[in-house]
Amino acid sequence: MRNSQGRRPTRLEMVERFEWVARQFDTAFVIPGTQIRLGWDALLGLIPVLGDLIGLVVGFYAFYLALVLRLPWRDQAQILFNILFDWLLGLVPVLGDIADVAWKANIRNARLLRRAVERQEKQQDRIVGSANSSDHSS
Numbered sequence: 001m002r003n004s005q006g007r008r009p010t011r012l013e014m015v016e017r018f019e020w021v022a023r024q025f026d027t028a029f030v031i032p033g034t035q036i037r038l039g040w041d042a043l044l045g046l047i048p049v050l051g052d053l054i055g056l057v058v059g060f061y062a063f064y065l066a067l068v069l070r071l072p073w074r075d076q077a078q079i080l081f082n083i084l085f086d087w088l089l090g091l092v093p094v095l096g097d098i099a100d101v102a103w104k105a106n107i108r109n110a111r112l113l114r115r116a117v118e119r120q121e122k123q124q125d126r127i128v129g130s131a132n133s134s135d136h137s138s
Contacts, residue, residue, distance in 0.1 A: 011069055011121070015113045018065055022106035025058055038101045045090045045100050052090040055100075059083035062109035071116045079109045 009017070027037040041058070044051035063083060066076045086105035090096045 011117050012114075014065055014069065015110070015117050018062055018106075018113060019110045021058060021061060022110040025055070026104040026107045036101065039106075041086075041106065042097060042100045045097050048093075052087060052096075055090060056083065056087045059086060059105055059109070062106065062113060065113055066116075069113070069117060069120075071113070071120075075112055075116045079112055082108050082112075 024039055025041040026039040028039040030037055041055045044054050060083060062079050063076065066079050071079075082103075082105040086100065086103050089099040089103060092099070
């Protein structure tokens, strides 16, 4: 995976890409006269089976990132739960489509990915910082 400058994207850039996808699939549109937001996931979910399958594939992008970014297994499990719960909800005609608008699995997973990566980067900064301070104390 390369970005427009020909270099590998940073961990946060990878998360930002998924955040964009999550917004498109969960909150891209507002129902006029309401504050209800929905995205392509809810609209595609109206197509029996195929729409839910497309949403499932897009959802697994978050799980793929969790694996690539080596997130803790708890975060990976939560992402997987969000994806599968969203998919199972979507299988129920009409009720599933309504629930899909409320659940927003992709947005949930985007937040989870960002928090996990930021947490990992803070830990990495502490490790590097303590290694640098011990190098200078010798």
